[in-house]
Amino acid sequence: MDSISEQSRNSWIRKDNPKHVSERHKDMYEDILDDRRSSSDLRWSTRTREDVPTYRYNTPRTPVDIKKHVLKSKRVQYVLEKLSQESGKSIAELTTEAAVILDEMGHNINMGAIRGFAFFLVKIFKQLYNHIYVNEDGIQKVRNLLKDYPVLLMPSHRSYMDFLLISFVFFHYDLPPPAIAAAMDFMSMNFFGWLLRNSGAFYIRRTFGDNELYWAVFTEYVQTQISNSDRPVEFFPEGTRSRTAKSYCPKFGMLSAAIEVYFKANVSDIKIIPISISYSRILEEQLYAYELLGVPKPKESTYGLFQARGVLFNDYGSIHVHIGEPISVSNYCEGVIDRSCHNLLPRFIGGLSFDEQNLVSQMSIQVVLNQQRHFVINPWSMIAAVLMQNKDGISVKQLVKEVEWLKRQASNLGAYIDWPGHEPAETVIQESLKIHKNLVTVNSMDIVEMRQAERKGSDSLMDTAAHHLMLASYRNQLMHVFVRVALITLPINACTQDTLSLDDLFEKYTFLEKLLSRDFIFLPGNTRQDFEQALLVLTHTCGVAVQDKAVQIKTSTNKYTVFFSHMFEPFLLGYWVLCQHLLSLPSIAHDKPMAKPAKMITKEAQMVVARLLREQLIKHPETLSLDLLNNGLMALCNINALHKEKRDGAVYMAPNTVVLTKVTESIAQHIEVPTMPMASINVDTKTVVVNAKL
Amino acid sequence: MEQEAPTIPKRRQELLKWNGWGYKDSKFIVNKAGQVEFTGERYRLSKQVLPHLKDFMMKTCGISLEHKITAQPEITAADIPPPIKNKEFISNLRRTGISYSDDCQDRLFRAHGHTLHEVFVLREGKFERIPDLVVWPTCHNDVVKIVELACQYNAMLIPFGGGTSVSGALECPTAEQRMIISVDTSLMNKILWIDDQNLTVCAESGIIGQDLERRLAEKGYCTGHEPDSMEFSSLGGWVATRASGMKKNIYGNIEDLLVHVKFVTPKGVLEKNCQVPRISAGPDIHHLILGSEGTLGIVTEATLKIRPLPQCKKYGSVVFPTFEDGVHCLREVAKQRCAPASIRLMDNEQFQFGHALKPESSSIFASFLDGIKKLYITKLKGFDPEKLCVATLLFEGTKEEVAALEKRVYEIASKFRGLPGGADNGERGYMLTFVIAYIRDLAFEYYIVAESFETSVPWDRVIDLCRNVKHRIHQECKEKGVQWPPYTTCRVTQTYDAGACVYFYFAYNYRGVSNPVQTYEEIEGKARDEILSNGGSISHHHGVGKVRKKWLRNTIGDVGVGALKALKAYIDPKNIFGNRNLLIGNL
Numbered sequence A: 001m002d003s004i005s006e007q008s009r010n011s012w013i014r015k016d017n018p019k020h021v022s023e024r025h026k027d028m029y030e031d032i033l034d035d036r037r038s039s040s041d042l043r044w045s046t047r048t049r050e051d052v053p054t055y056r057y058n059t060p061r062t063p064v065d066i067k068k069h070v071l072k073s074k075r076v077q078y079v080l081e082k083l084s085q086e087s088g089k090s091i092a093e094l095t096t097e098a099a100v101i102l103d104e105m106g107h108n109i110n111m112g113a114i115r116g117f118a119f120f121l122v123k124i125f126k127q128l129y130n131h132i133y134v135n136e137d138g139i140q141k142v143r144n145l146l147k148d149y150p151v152l153l154m155p156s157h158r159s160y161m162d163f164l165l166i167s168f169v170f171f172h173y174d175l176p177p178p179a180i181a182a183a184m185d186f187m188s189m190n191f192f193g194w195l196l197r198n199s200g201a202f203y204i205r206r207t208f209g210d211n212e213l214y215w216a217v218f219t220e221y222v223q224t225q226i227s228n229s230d231r232p233v234e235f236f237p238e239g240t241r242s243r244t245a246k247s248y249c250p251k252f253g254m255l256s257a258a259i260e261v262y263f264k265a266n267v268s269d270i271k272i273i274p275i276s277i278s279y280s281r282i283l284e285e286q287l288y289a290y291e292l293l294g295v296p297k298p299k300e301s302t303y304g305l306f307q308a309r310g311v312l313f314n315d316y317g318s319i320h321v322h323i324g325e326p327i328s329v330s331n332y333c334e335g336v337i338d339r340s341c342h343n344l345l346p347r348f349i350g351g352l353s354f355d356e357q358n359l360v361s362q363m364s365i366q367v368v369l370n371q372q373r374h375f376v377i378n379p380w381s382m383i384a385a386v387l388m389q390n391k392d393g394i395s396v397k398q399l400v401k402e403v404e405w406l407k408r409q410a411s412n413l414g415a416y417i418d419w420p421g422h423e424p425a426e427t428v429i430q431e432s433l434k435i436h437k438n439l440v441t442v443n444s445m446d447i448v449e450m451r452q453a454e455r456k457g458s459d460s461l462m463d464t465a466a467h468h469l470m471l472a473s474y475r476n477q478l479m480h481v482f483v484r485v486a487l488i489t490l491p492i493n494a495c496t497q498d499t500l501s502l503d504d505l506f507e508k509y510t511f512l513e514k515l516l517s518r519d520f521i522f523l524p525g526n527t528r529q530d531f532e533q534a535l536l537v538l539t540h541t542c543g544v545a546v547q548d549k550a551v552q553i554k555t556s557t558n559k560y561t562v563f564f565s566h567m568f569e570p571f572l573l574g575y576w577v578l579c580q581h582l583l584s585l586p587s588i589a590h591d592k593p594m595a596k597p598a599k600m601i602t603k604e605a606q607m608v609v610a611r612l613l614r615e616q617l618i619k620h621p622e623t624l625s626l627d628l629l630n631n632g633l634m635a636l637c638n639i640n641a642l643h644k645e646k647r648d649g650a651v652y653m654a655p656n657t658v659v660l661t662k663v664t665e666s667i668a669q670h671i672e673v674p675t676m677p678m679a680s681i682n683v684d685t686k687t688v689v690v691n692a693k694l
Numbered sequence B: 001m002e003q004e005a006p007t008i009p010k011r012r013q014e015l016l017k018w019n020g021w022g023y024k025d026s027k028f029i030v031n032k033a034g035q036v037e038f039t040g041e042r043y044r045l046s047k048q049v050l051p052h053l054k055d056f057m058m059k060t061c062g063i064s065l066e067h068k069i070t071a072q073p074e075i076t077a078a079d080i081p082p083p084i085k086n087k088e089f090i091s092n093l094r095r096t097g098i099s100y101s102d103d104c105q106d107r108l109f110r111a112h113g114h115t116l117h118e119v120f121v122l123r124e125g126k127f128e129r130i131p132d133l134v135v136w137p138t139c140h141n142d143v144v145k146i147v148e149l150a151c152q153y154n155a156m157l158i159p160f161g162g163g164t165s166v167s168g169a170l171e172c173p174t175a176e177q178r179m180i181i182s183v184d185t186s187l188m189n190k191i192l193w194i195d196d197q198n199l200t201v202c203a204e205s206g207i208i209g210q211d212l213e214r215r216l217a218e219k220g221y222c223t224g225h226e227p228d229s230m231e232f233s234s235l236g237g238w239v240a241t242r243a244s245g246m247k248k249n250i251y252g253n254i255e256d257l258l259v260h261v262k263f264v265t266p267k268g269v270l271e272k273n274c275q276v277p278r279i280s281a282g283p284d285i286h287h288l289i290l291g292s293e294g295t296l297g298i299v300t301e302a303t304l305k306i307r308p309l310p311q312c313k314k315y316g317s318v319v320f321p322t323f324e325d326g327v328h329c330l331r332e333v334a335k336q337r338c339a340p341a342s343i344r345l346m347d348n349e350q351f352q353f354g355h356a357l358k359p360e361s362s363s364i365f366a367s368f369l370d371g372i373k374k375l376y377i378t379k380l381k382g383f384d385p386e387k388l389c390v391a392t393l394l395f396e397g398t399k400e401e402v403a404a405l406e407k408r409v410y411e412i413a414s415k416f417r418g419l420p421g422g423a424d425n426g427e428r429g430y431m432l433t434f435v436i437a438y439i440r441d442l443a444f445e446y447y448i449v450a451e452s453f454e455t456s457v458p459w460d461r462v463i464d465l466c467r468n469v470k471h472r473i474h475q476e477c478k479e480k481g482v483q484w485p486p487y488t489t490c491r492v493t494q495t496y497d498a499g500a501c502v503y504f505y506f507a508y509n510y511r512g513v514s515n516p517v518q519t520y521e522e523i524e525g526k527a528r529d530e531i532l533s534n535g536g537s538i539s540h541h542h543g544v545g546k547v548r549k550k551w552l553r554n555t556i557g558d559v560g561v562g563a564l565k566a567l568k569a570y571i572d573p574k575n576i577f578g579n580r581n582l583l584i585g586n587l
């Protein structure tokens, strides 16, 4: 007890010094590791869970019951019969095949395993993380919904940890453990594969194209668990861990299968819970960087996950789990979808209507956007963003200033920033630099620099790039906040006239949105609103001046517009190099450019980038990212600058020279581009020959 | 055959409630002891005290005896719009000798059916538009004259049978500028002949169900058509709405019973020239008449099939642990085509409602759930009283037939974990459907609005539909700020080869809700949306009228609507039958 003199001014204040207040509560977040640090993990993991909510209309079933149901279901039976007729195989034989698929797929969820798993996990989490924050109000909402509705959990996916995390959180709050859709590559991880299966993971092949039996088993397996709502079903809309820490464009398959249950009125509504998981530091940061550069990914193994190099002894900061606002599928469909279109076929036969498919894709995107809204921005993301624009180093003092400025901007744009209010900015930043000391150092002159790559005996350019990509992945966590304003500042910044009419600006915005639509997430049909909203922010807080329906360029070009634009420059630059490469492809007969497989094009473009970097004609090593180049390629396809064709199952692409030339020019209007050397590539020898004609 | 005055007199208001359901002398009241009691002496429940009903209503709907609302005493002439008078029509009508009236109570009585909306208006509001004149034809030829006059002098006609419509079909279009004449068929109540060789009866369209069955019974016959409204609804009304009777499994629905029909239209009389069991003569013109809801003409006479009265009539019931078990059992019964005259599956909520209707002291109402059996079922067999549900059965036929069928049905039931639950439970189930309309009037007084709606649905979607619709209603109530959870219940009330008819009741306590009827209608609208999304239909037997028009185009498609409109344009180009039911009336 403090003595009277040290006591606070007001006697009802218990802890006056903010430093004495524990970090257990923070805004709407609560640290669920806090208790675990002071009481028995064993007792916690074996405790009686009280008031676990169950779905009002649930019929209790074991994992085995579920599998039995699937095999007996009309959907599977129908396909078995059909395949039997087509292939001549006996129903019995095909049934065995289905059973094998089911065994490969099905989870074997049981509380025993979950308790063991919780016990084991909490130890790891305490070791790795300082805090795991969860917004309690979200949990409360989920608790209530689970009684009345089937619930889909759709978390963001940045790390393997995501798989374990939601189950852990649900265990902590006495919620039913979810069934989690996991990709097959996980299954081979012996111990983890087993543990996860027993904790609720079910495994889905990455591709099963036209394997009808697989489709039927998969669909029924997922749907029956939603209809009967045995437990919430969890899956990642992005389909895979995002290697870039930006949101990936969502995949629609799983959501389609899931909400078909609503379309076909097995249930009257489904609630979707977007969940945003934010890490201060991602376990796989390095792995990802090399993957992005095309160093083959090591096959997942338990060992790989906790690969030595002291993973367990590193500081990984905190995790924030934000349970987002539930989306009611039925409200979402109101007035758009007529479910009675399924009344003329037995429900186990027909697929989704065109409108329904559209809605699913729209909704997937909406879920990802909702996730983005609740990502918690770590100070380190802002530091990374500033460092990316000061590659040669920046003084701590300047860094603090810049970060504080950026923080204000992000905040104005609605981002939630994890910034301890009672700490001076410098302390916060120093703290961050410490956690990420593998990426940056502070030298004796108090200059913050990127650490030099240390891997010996290999391509130093790639190692440097890997470092850049790691740093970029943290900056990336900030990008969704700024992307819409940046799409406006880019044209403003690049404008050579005195004014830029809003119509022209919108046109450019639209172009950039389309171009960047694989790297960033936009809601289709929402371009106009996004534009206007972003413009409003710029005019209100960033000094952009609009007069007579035109932007006044001189007054509007300022620190804001420059910084925001520069954040996105590497992407445009990468695309531009890609375009140049595509334009330089030799043409076959009649000036028709040669078609090539997409993978080959990105790989070649990467080589061109490498060459340009070495020549120091460009300066952003992150443009070496195959992900970035591939996204560019997809976007070019979408705007018809390339056309696709299928040959032997592989996708080939060839430029549409007229469109592509225009696109290339348009990109060049927005950023500084080097003069392209004439380069020719030899893939076999992996060399780029730059013709001297500069 | 001998003439007989109709049970319901010309001045209906002298026998029937003007602002509620049924006979004036029969109603639920809360007696001095604070118990619910049913008055009168017409029904088996009459003069009985129902000690559980009040608690049931308090528990399920949150009523309290202190919060009571009284209906307006009457709608006076001042509140009734003055009649529009088509002088030529009236003077020509006078010459025909057909009786008519423009008395405001006579007109008001024929301005409505029995939807929640209509009854609520009677209790609390006023109608914007009511018929300007009521006419009472006494035979087919009277109707022909009335229709001719209406065509000649451009007056609008609305056929009126028993006034039990629950689709808004009888409501007058507010925009109608012409004189509206309600053609009350109640004096056309003669049985014209009975043919015991072909087993048919020909009657005038105004005869009401109870009179028809009673008088056929005197001769040893019945039609077996027993809609729950049979005390009041008429032969013509059944044809015009495609009605369905409780015992359709043996006797068929109205379309199965109908052998011949006479239909007076502005273009002339529409009828077939023969009375045959089946015909292939192009699209069946009977099906233009069935379900026409007063938009094309007036049914004046109809020939129905009849059957000898059954020797034996027996109630029964089966208790199932869950609703799903019950549905599977009914499906199996339908599959084996061994359904008794009636088989209905009530969900748990309705089963409990049935129990709340148990009178105080009456051995005939003793129930299996009392005493030992209750223990047996709930404890030994693991039936959860909050989940179990009951199928009510009605067997008809010879003693042997009934015995054989009983055996078979109970055997099937046992495969679905069903246990015989005794005759009383069955009987009480049927009683509930007869008195429910009376109970609604009591509920009104305690801030409860209630209504029923129904649908038909393929077997594979019955369970999902029942659950989803009830759930949807609960959610909509929550969203609309209804303070107490609503009471929703359903029963599978008819079975067919390919599906079933499902009947819902929905009631909620509207204290704190500013516009209860509109809120109710919005919620019922959502429920109907849910029904259609669940593979259900716009209606199994209540019809479209005005309240379900919104879903008709989706149901029958543009071509369907277009064809009906073309039909209307040919038969009734001047829109004499301008009640605007279905989408045909929208000319």
Ligand SMILES: Cc1cc2nc3c(=O)[nH]c(=O)nc-3n(C[C@H](O)[C@H](O)[C@H](O)COP(=O)(O)OP(=O)(O)OC[C@H]3O[C@@H](n4cnc5c(N)ncnc54)[C@H](O)[C@@H]3O)c2cc1C
Binding pocket: B113, B114, B158, B159, B160, B161, B162, B163, B164, B165, B166, B169, B170, B185, B205, B206, B226, B227, B228, B229, B232, B233, B234, B235, B236, B237, B238, B239, B240, B241, B242, B243, B244, B245, B246, B293, B294, B297, B298, B299, B300, B437, B541, B542, B543, B581
């Ligand atoms: C408590 C209750 C229970 C019910 N139970 C059932 C049931 O079990 N099964 C069922 O099918 N329905 C039921 N109904 C609905 C209603 O009873 C039926 O629709 C019935 O067929 C209507 O007959 P009605 O004589 O009362 O017709 P009305 O209500 O007078 O009229 C109904 C419609 O038919 C038209 N019409 C009436 N007579 C003629 C005629 N002679 N020629 C042409 N058109 C005419 C009217 O213009 C109006 O459009 C119930 C209603 C209530 C209130």
